Amino acid sequence: MKVATVVGTRPQFVKAAVVSRALRERHREILIHTGQHYDINMSGVFFAGLDIPAPDYCLNAGSGAPGRQLAGMLGGLESVFDREKPDIVLVYGDSRSTLAAALAASKAGVPLAHVEAGLRSHRQSMPEEFNRIVTDHLSSILFCPSETAVRNLEQEGFTGIINRGRLVSIEEVPDRPACPQVVNVGDVMVDVLLEYAGKERCPVLPAGKQFWQRGKYLLATVHRAENTDNKERLAAILESFAEAGEKVVFPVHPRTAKKIVEFGLTGYLRHHRIDAIEPVGYLEMLCLIKNARMVLTDSGGVQKEAFILKVPCITLREETEWVETVERGCNVLVGCAPELIRRALATAPACDWSGNPYGRGDASRLIARVLEGFICRG
Ligand code: UD1
Ligand code: UDP
Numbered sequence: 001m002k003v004a005t006v007v008g009t010r011p012q013f014v015k016a017a018v019v020s021r022a023l024r025e026r027h028r029e030i031l032i033h034t035g036q037h038y039d040i041n042m043s044g045v046f047f048a049g050l051d052i053p054a055p056d057y058c059l060n061a062g063s064g065a066p067g068r069q070l071a072g073m074l075g076g077l078e079s080v081f082d083r084e085k086p087d088i089v090l091v092y093g094d095s096r097s098t099l100a101a102a103l104a105a106s107k108a109g110v111p112l113a114h115v116e117a118g119l120r121s122h123r124q125s126m127p128e129e130f131n132r133i134v135t136d137h138l139s140s141i142l143f144c145p146s147e148t149a150v151r152n153l154e155q156e157g158f159t160g161i162i163n164r165g166r167l168v169s170i171e172e173v174p175d176r177p178a179c180p181q182v183v184n185v186g187d188v189m190v191d192v193l194l195e196y197a198g199k200e201r202c203p204v205l206p207a208g209k210q211f212w213q214r215g216k217y218l219l220a221t222v223h224r225a226e227n228t229d230n231k232e233r234l235a236a237i238l239e240s241f242a243e244a245g246e247k248v249v250f251p252v253h254p255r256t257a258k259k260i261v262e263f264g265l266t267g268y269l270r271h272h273r274i275d276a277i278e279p280v281g282y283l284e285m286l287c288l289i290k291n292a293r294m295v296l297t298d299s300g301g302v303q304k305e306a307f308i309l310k311v312p313c314i315t316l317r318e319e320t321e322w323v324e325t326v327e328r329g330c331n332v333l334v335g336c337a338p339e340l341i342r343r344a345l346a347t348a349p350a351c352d353w354s355g356n357p358y359g360r361g362d363a364s365r366l367i368a369r370v371l372e373g374f375i376c377r378g
Contacts, residue, residue: 004086008034008097017050022364035060073100094128117142118149119321145187185366186359194361200286219292223253238268324357
């Protein structure tokens with residue numbers, strides 16, 4: 001089967017690192033990079049550091065107004081699909097690149113497979129919520145990372161649920177499943193973590209910065225539009241870092257860096273307790289998460305990585321798609337409220353780390369195997 005995989009953002013490169021490898025054992029894969037993320041430390045560093053195959057096509061969508069960026073991606077994808085005639089298009093997550101590929105596949109009549117299907121924040125104003133709902137409803141195969149994700153789809157009327165939504169094993173994958181099909185394969189990010197566990201690399205520090213001792217610093221990331229695009233929210237978050245009373249290591253996403261400058265908040269980047277650094281590669285990020293006392297983040301991926309690496313997490317959002325981490329007491333939702341952040345930092349979490357609701361780390365192999373039996377047409 002010829003699979004056209006579309007990626008464009010940092011977390012999608014991380015996921016493709018393991019899924020592309022598994023796909024290529026059973027299928028022919030064409031890898032398309034939309035160019036949504038393009039800085040070396042947002043894109044190139046992942047392809048090099050995680051041995052991701054070089055993209056067959058780069059669409060160079062770049063940044064820009066959302067509509068214009070989407071239109072650019074759609075045009076590029078249309079040409080590639082027309083030329084390559086894939087049997088299926090595979091997308092990850094909920095970014096604008098995901099939406100573009102879902103729309104382009106539908107227009108081209110090519111069936112769509114969605115990895116990380118069924119996640120919901122139930123916040124309609126979140127751009128990612130729109131992208132994931134549209135993508136799910138255009139998909140023929142929905143690869144869910146958890147039982148919660150399957151239940152969300154069930155509530156939206158999806159049928160064709162394999163194994164009643166429970167995690168499947170290779171032996172349980174049906175040869176000719178119904179279509180559309182919903183299958184809980186677990187989260188591919190568990191596969192990535194297992195693959196790279198033990199290979200993490202602590203980052204080279206900028207001159208003048210000392211290495212952060214294990215358990216003696218907080219790791220922070222912020223990039224969600226709801227936090228970066230609102231001056232008061234962003235200032236409240238940065239103020240809470242400054243007030244935390246311990247070192248905060250802060251790899252700054254380019255979106256956030258731009259907004260910090262625009263809002264006149266650069267003083268925080270020079271604060272003696274905040275070590276603001278450029279975004280780091282995945283192996284460096286694993287080192288930073290693993291050794292942190294706690295993680296403060298609004299990232300979906302980082303919430304899960306903290307959970308799997310058994311580092312308590314404080315989520316700078318009012319809701320999360322990864323509800324299992326909160327239910328187990330390993331993650332606390334604080335939004336941008338300074339008092340809640342203070343309290344969360346001072347409270348030793350009573351976390352139940354047992355088991356893993358996100359699968360066994362064989363999601364990529366399962367995805368490749370399910371696609372083998374795929375017979376639907378768009
Ligand atoms: C995107 C996704 C978000 C995901 C995040 C992962 C959408 C709508 N959002 O958010 O779901 O969690 O990626 O990191 O797709 N920029 C650069 N260099 C780059 C990339 C971006 O300078 O390599 C700057 C540009 O000014 C750009 C801004 O960051 O306008 C935002 O980038 P964009 O790709 O639109 O969204 P993200 O915030 O990265
Ligand atoms: N990440 C990274 N370097 C960084 C910040 C994040 O390698 O400086 C990794 C992180 O470990 C995770 C992924 O990027 O694997 C998450 O991406 P991001 O937070 O940008 O997006 P989200 O998961 O929120 O969509």
